[in-house]
Amino acid sequence: MGNPTQIIINCDPGIDDVLSIIMALSHPEKVQVRAICISHGNTTVLHGRENIVRLFSVLQKHIEENPDEAQSEGLKKALKSDNKIILAKGASHPLQGPTFNSSAYHGKDGLGDISTLPGDPWPLPDCLPEPLVETDKSADEVMLDILRTNDSGTVQIVSLAPLTNLALAWQKDPVTFLRVGGISAMLGNLDVPGNDTPSAEFNAFADPFAFRILLQDAPKFPALKELSKRLPFDMLPLDITNQHKVPFAQLCSDAVKEKNILQKFIAAILAHPRQRANARAPKDEPLDREKYDNFTAHDPLAMAHAIFCPSPIERNEQINEPIDESFSEWHIKTRTFGVETDGYLTRGECVVDHRQYSKGKPFTIPTGTYANSASDRNERYHPEPSLRMSRRISRIVSWIKTDKEDQANPSSAGTKEVEATFQETADLHVNDEQKRQFTGEWDIVISSPGVDWFRGMFLKSLTL
Ligand SMILES: [Ca+2]
Numbered sequence: 525m526g527n528p529t530q531i532i533i534n535c536d537p538g539i540d541d542v543l544s545i546i547m548a549l550s551h552p553e554k555v556q557v558r559a560i561c562i563s564h565g566n567t568t569v570l571h572g573r574e575n576i577v578r579l580f581s582v583l584q585k586h587i588e589e590n591p592d593e594a595q596s597e598g599l600k601k602a603l604k605s606d607n608k609i610i611l612a613k614g615a616s617h618p619l620q621g622p623t624f625n626s627s628a629y630h631g632k633d634g635l636g637d638i639s640t641l642p643g644d645p646w647p648l649p650d651c652l653p654e655p656l657v658e659t660d661k662s663a664d665e666v667m668l669d670i671l672r673t674n675d676s677g678t679v680q681i682v683s684l685a686p687l688t689n690l691a692l693a694w695q696k697d698p699v700t701f702l703r704v705g706g707i708s709a710m711l712g713n714l715d716v717p718g719n720d721t722p723s724a725e726f727n728a729f730a731d732p733f734a735f736r737i738l739l740q741d742a743p744k745f746p747a748l749k750e751l752s753k754r755l756p757f758d759m760l761p762l763d764i765t766n767q768h769k770v771p772f773a774q775l776c777s778d779a780v781k782e783k784n785i786l787q788k789f790i791a792a793i794l795a796h797p798r799q800r801a802n803a804r805a806p807k808d809e810p811l812d813r814e815k816y817d818n819f820t821a822h823d824p825l826a827m828a829h830a831i832f833c834p835s836p837i838e839r840n841e842q843i844n845e846p847i848d849e850s851f852s853e854w855h856i857k858t859r860t861f862g863v864e865t866d867g868y869l870t871r872g873e874c875v876v877d878h879r880q881y882s883k884g885k886p887f888t889i890p891t892g893t894y895a896n897s898a899s900d901r902n903e904r905y906h907p908e909p910s911l912r913m914s915r916r917i918s919r920i921v922s923w924i925k926t927d928k929e930d931q932a933n934p935s936s937a938g939t940k941e942v943e944a945t946f947q948e949t950a951d952l953h954v955n956d957e958q959k960r961q962f963t964g965e966w967d968i969v970i971s972s973p974g975v976d977w978f979r980g981m982f983l984k985s986l987t988l
Pocket of ligand 1: 535536537538540541565566684685823
């Protein structure tokens with residue numbers, strides 16, 4: 525068995541973020557958590573930081589109180605190791621526009637409001653629990669530091685939150701960011717409805733601008749363009765995460781409440797979302813537990829993918845080798861889509877071209893014209909010069925050139941005029957078309973080793 529893969533976790537903790545982190549720590553033979561980077565999202569960065577501190581305090585108490593429990597072997601190894609885990613605060617708001625949270629599901633504090641329970645049963649400790657070390661550096665700087673100081677392709681990012689921290693790191697130093705071995709991201713929805721809004725998944729909705737930078741703008745970066753490469757994203761959209769449900773009864777039954785401190789903590793943070801899930805059932809008939817009393821493991825599935833599926837770089841190395849068994853059970857499909865940033869109703873929607881004649885291909889959006897040509901309106905919606913304007917500029921440029929050259933050398937003026945006109949027009953045409961193409965291409969995870977496999981692994985990781 526090789527060394528564990530080093531991972532950086534981008535999260536907005538968040539109930540399912542916290543459960544995902546416990547899962548990662550339970551598999552020290554597979555992954556080594558190098559940093560936990562906090563993002564805005566489910567809750568504020570301040571609450572997110574406190575939730576991680578609370579979690580590690582509970583984990584430390586758990587291994588102290590249960591030194592011989594076999595199911596906690598992984599946790600013990602991860603928490604007692606000399607490997608420190610950097611805790612870094614990141615972006616407190618999206619790159620543009622308003623900031624949102626999902627307190628309706630996660631509670632105001634992000635952990636089902638356990639911080640307001642009578643008697644404060646899950647207090648913040650006086651000291652930062654081991655093996656956390658806090659830094660004043662921003663999350664994006666921490667990501668770049670770790671990528672810079674490790675061999676290229678050896679560090680992976682698991683993103684369980686809006687992509688703001690990743691986009692900031694990419695914008696700050698794209699060459700270093702390209703050293704990432706793979707990115708497993710819980711994000712978006714392609715062929716199913718949204719969860720936060722009718723059309724968008726929460727992480728995409730919370731910062732569609734960061735999403736767009738990484739999906740649509742990053743491929744134009746010279747190093748990626750020359751190599752015909754794209755960022756090594758494996759996206760886990762609602763299309764697959766919705767299928768991975770775990771009965772609440774297995775996660776937080778009354779019997780579990782009598783067990784260890786970690787199980788009690790898990791039951792406490794799941795009480796609020798369980799109540800919310802059950803509230804969706806019809807009131808006038810007995811509760812259909814199989815249908816409604818379930819926890820949907822969005823973030824934990826992305827973490828499971830990072831732990832058990834080889835990264836894109838490892839997969840490329842396996843082309844001429846026998847395919848790793850764990851990879852053969854995770855299926856990936858490359859998809860082309862765009863992300864909506866401006867839509868009032870559709871912010872964060874992943875737009876796929878479902879039209880029969882162009883299904884799955886990149887698409888463009890017409891720039892259009894306005895009855896009153898107010899330039900500020902045009903700039904607001906279409907900051908790039910229109911194709912018509914580009915052509916007009918190219919002709920003016922070529923006419924000026926030809927006029928000057930015509931005076932200097934009258935015999936070649938005609939040919940040069942044609943060449944210059946076509947060359948300038950073609951260049952501007954290509955650039956303009958690229959700018960107007962609102963799509964990118966990422967690998968989408970379309971199946972896991974199975975819901976039963978996932979449930980068993982997830983519950984075992986949580987010592988349940
Ligand atoms: Ca999350």
